[in-house]
Amino acid sequence: MSFALHGVGVSGGIAIGRAHLASHAALEVAHHVVPENQVSNEILRLDTAITAVREELETLHSCVVSGPAAAEYGAFLDLHQMILDDPTLSAAAKTYIAQNQCNAEWAITQQMDVLMAQFEEIEDSYLRERKTDVIQVVERVLKVLLGHPGYIPAPPKRDGDSILVAHDLSPADVIQYKQQSFNAFLTDLGGLTSHTAIVARSLNIPSIVALHHARRLIRDNDILIIDGSQGVAIVDPDEHVLSEYRLRHSQLELEKQKLKRIKTTVAATLDGTTVELHANIELPPDVEQVKENGATGIGLFRSEFLFLNRDSLPDEDEQFEAYRNVARKMRGLPVTIRTFDLGADKNLDPTKRVASNPALGLRAIRLCLAEPQMFHTQLRAILRASHYGQIRILVPMLSSVSEITQTMHFIENAKQSLRGEKIPFDEKIQIGGMIEIPAAALCLDVFMRKLDFLSIGTNDLIQYTLAIDRADDSVAYLYDSLHPAVLRLVAHIIRSANRTGTPVAVCGEIAGDVIFTRLLLGFGLRLFSMHPAQLLTVKREVLRSNMPNIIPLVQKILKADDPEKIHVLLAKLNS
Numbered sequence: 117m118s119f120a121l122h123g124v125g126v127s128g129g130i131a132i133g134r135a136h137l138a139s140h141a142a143l144e145v146a147h148h149v150v151p152e153n154q155v156s157n158e159i160l161r162l163d164t165a166i167t168a169v170r171e172e173l174e175t176l177h178s179c180v181v182s183g184p185a186a187a188e189y190g191a192f193l194d195l196h197q198m199i200l201d202d203p204t205l206s207a208a209a210k211t212y213i214a215q216n217q218c219n220a221e222w223a224i225t226q227q228m229d230v231l232m233a234q235f236e237e238i239e240d241s242y243l244r245e246r247k248t249d250v251i252q253v254v255e256r257v258l259k260v261l262l263g264h265p266g267y268i269p270a271p272p273k274r275d276g277d278s279i280l281v282a283h284d285l286s287p288a289d290v291i292q293y294k295q296q297s298f299n300a301f302l303t304d305l306g307g308l309t310s311h312t313a314i315v316a317r318s319l320n321i322p323s324i325v326a327l328h329h330a331r332r333l334i335r336d337n338d339i340l341i342i343d344g345s346q347g348v349a350i351v352d353p354d355e356h357v358l359s360e361y362r363l364r365h366s367q368l369e370l371e372k373q374k375l376k377r378i379k380t381t382v383a384a385t386l387d388g389t390t391v392e393l394h395a396n397i398e399l400p401p402d403v404e405q406v407k408e409n410g411a412t413g414i415g416l417f418r419s420e421f422l423f424l425n426r427d428s429l430p431d432e433d434e435q436f437e438a439y440r441n442v443a444r445k446m447r448g449l450p451v452t453i454r455t456f457d458l459g460a461d462k463n464l465d466p467t468k469r470v471a472s473n474p475a476l477g478l479r480a481i482r483l484c485l486a487e488p489q490m491f492h493t494q495l496r497a498i499l500r501a502s503h504y505g506q507i508r509i510l511v512p513m514l515s516s517v518s519e520i521t522q523t524m525h526f527i528e529n530a531k532q533s534l535r536g537e538k539i540p541f542d543e544k545i546q547i548g549g550m551i552e553i554p555a556a557a558l559c560l561d562v563f564m565r566k567l568d569f570l571s572i573g574t575n576d577l578i579q580y581t582l583a584i585d586r587a588d589d590s591v592a593y594l595y596d597s598l599h600p601a602v603l604r605l606v607a608h609i610i611r612s613a614n615r616t617g618t619p620v621a622v623c624g625e626i627a628g629d630v631i632f633t634r635l636l637l638g639f640g641l642r643l644f645s646m647h648p649a650q651l652l653t654v655k656r657e658v659l660r661s662n663m664p665n666i667i668p669l670v671q672k673i674l675k676a677d678d679p680e681k682i683h684v685l686l687a688k689l690n691s
């Protein structure tokens with residue numbers, strides 16, 4: 117039966133393919149068909165692993181000593197024992213192997229999904245959240261099956277027409293999927309500017325988040341049509357709908373090809389106002405896409421992605437190689453490296469307990485300053501790489517002058533250590549700050565005095581101005597980039613920076629959203645940084661724009677406080 121699901125489109129385009137249901141990404145395991153004569157062997161492997169986990173849990177139980185915390189821990193182990201022995205999990209997984217002739221790892225994760233779906237139906241939110249315990253139990257079984265206690269299996273290789281359907285994906289998960297050839301992503305959770313959405317966008321494939329029930333309603337191998345611009349997923353479409361979308365898909369491909377013609381055209385408006393279009397990257401290989409789309413620099417290298425999906429931190433040499441590699445490939449064009457913005461939804465250890473308000477916690481520069489050795493190592497690596505290109509340092513999430521002072525102190529220390537070792541670096545390296553907290557936007561003068569350049573992180577600026585968690589799909593409808601408060605704040609930052617001659621960029625997602633191009637031009641923005649895939653569309657919009665027409669309408673938008681009026685004026689601006 118054909119049906120459609122609606123969510124938030126985070127990356128445009130049309131994809132047609134077959135569903136690949138992802139388990140909790142850490143539990144992604146390969147699916148093998150096993151010969152009939154090996155089915156009993158797979159059942160035995162599963163049985164042995166379950167017995168081993170049962171013994172493990174019993175041993176843990178016997179170690180529990182008295183006291184209230186012990187009672188809680190004991191109850192938790194009992195629950196895990198119950199889940200392990202639940203026939204829906206263990207017995208059904210064995211039946212699944214027999215019926216589907218598959219490997220034990222695949223069978224147990226499939227049954228885990230059945231159990232998870234049952235938990236989803238429970239009204240009591242406490243019980244519903246016990247899904248996490250199901251995942252943990254299955255993780256234990258998988259570790260025994262795979263024979264590597266600390267090993268997280270990599271996602272399996274897919275065909276080019278697979279569409280990944282997941283309940284939720286962390287940014288680290290999505291980065292792992294970068295090497296896979298999926299042609300679209302669907303998730304139940306997530307917001308428009310969550311890091312998961314941002315990374316999915318960087319893959320340049322249609323993606324939809326906040327679908328709520330996709331993981332439950334879609335079955336493995338279902339045929340899907342994904343319309344990333346509209347945020348619609350059509351499940352099991354009929355032939356008529358399929359051929360209509362095939363046609364739209366080829367039209368979009370044609371348009372993409374046409375856009376390539378303006379790759380080397382200078383980005384200037386009709387009246388001759390020139391604009392720099394830089395790119396945002398997560399990992400060094402992304403530079404290929406940067407060059408393919410003719411970016412004139414890298415405005416944001418989210419360096420923290422070098423630290424994810426691994427057991428140990430990258431050392432100074434490894435980081436140095438990564439930064440130098442990017443600098444060299446950019447051949448003298450600016451490369452803005454943001455110091456690691458870890459914390460919140462980008463955790464080094466995803467199993468670690470996070471703060472109750474992670475977006476307001478130990479994140480970005482706060483974490484850099486709290487981890488002096490890690491920060492020092494990164495600063496030395498960036499400085500060393502600065503000898504090989506035009507590297508700039510960008511500091512995330514600044515909120516106070518004291519953070520700038522401390523950061524400068526760290527940078528000076530790193531410089532001093534390199535001087536001592538006679539290692540060359542750019543003595544005049546530029547240091548900029550991200551303006552993504554309203555406090556910084558409202559006290560901009562001091563930030564402009566102390567920093568060489570500014571970059572507006574609108575993804576966070578919107579989250580902190582409107583008090584909306586950008587990763588939470590339940591409040592995604594309130595995440596309004598066109599809220600008058602947001603527009604006024606962004607315009608204020610750009611105008612103040614222009615007045616004092618401080619270079620300013622926008623590197624949040626609105627810089628790559630063509631709806632905002634004229635608005636930002638009207639605010640006075642001349643440096644945009646976005647995902648490479650969005651660059652040529654934004655350039656085309658710049659080429660079609662005329663500042664004398666833009667400015668009066670933008671003034672009106674800034675004065676308006678009625679959202680409906682803002683939308684009407686914006687439509688006029690973009691017509």
Ligand code: PEP
Nearest residue numbers: 552573574575576623624
């Ligand atoms: C931002 O906040 O707008 C930004 C560019 O940084 P990130 O999305 O990585 O938080």
Ligand code: MG
Nearest residue numbers: 552573575576
């Ligand atoms: Mg940010």
